[in-house]
Amino acid sequence: MRVSVAEAPFDVGREVAEFSAGCSGMGAIVSFTGIVRDLPEAPLEAMEIEHYPGMTESALEDMARRAIERFSLGDALIIHRHGRLAPGETIMMVATAAPHRKDAFDAAEFLMDFLKSRAPFWKREITAGGADWVAAKDEDEDALARW
């Protein structure tokens, strides 16, 4: 299990390759990558991500441990960036390894649902019109109910 919270960019391909290489006996590797999306209504200049150093790492480690236990994973990886990101940049990724694909997919969904509303990150969108904190969505909170 590995959790990384850092400002620096990371190479998704290399992370997936290294994660996969360390997972012998696992038939399924799933990875999800989150990208800074441009806004349809106003061009996004940047996305700023604030976090809670210390709590962030322990919250992500706790999520990864729960996913490993619940879905009998061989391994799990969470990488999440903070700081100022441009549209198109990679924000975060999760990867999960399991003997079979259903557990690997479900565990990735589980991690994403918890990352959305239980990991102490706050996003702010910077446009020509100013800076706005991204509001949490009810549907993200509702998504936790299925777990």
Next chain:
Amino acid sequence: MDVLYFAWVRERIGLPREKVQTEAATVTDLVEELIAREPRYAAAFADLSALRVAVDQQLADFDAPLAGVREVAFFPPMTGG
């Protein structure tokens, strides 16, 4: 104890963290003490349903006890992922 603020809570209060001397028994008691200090705290804590709290870096409820606690953080609902 250390009291930390994040995102728009930090902006409204105007600082990221401060030391607070308090005998508050619960998070709610601490919030009431802070609100009584200055209008900027009242502005930040106007709607507690829009806030979340962590006690010693664990998500908690506003009725959580503060005995022995070193760090309390206030912030809006999280938007990770």
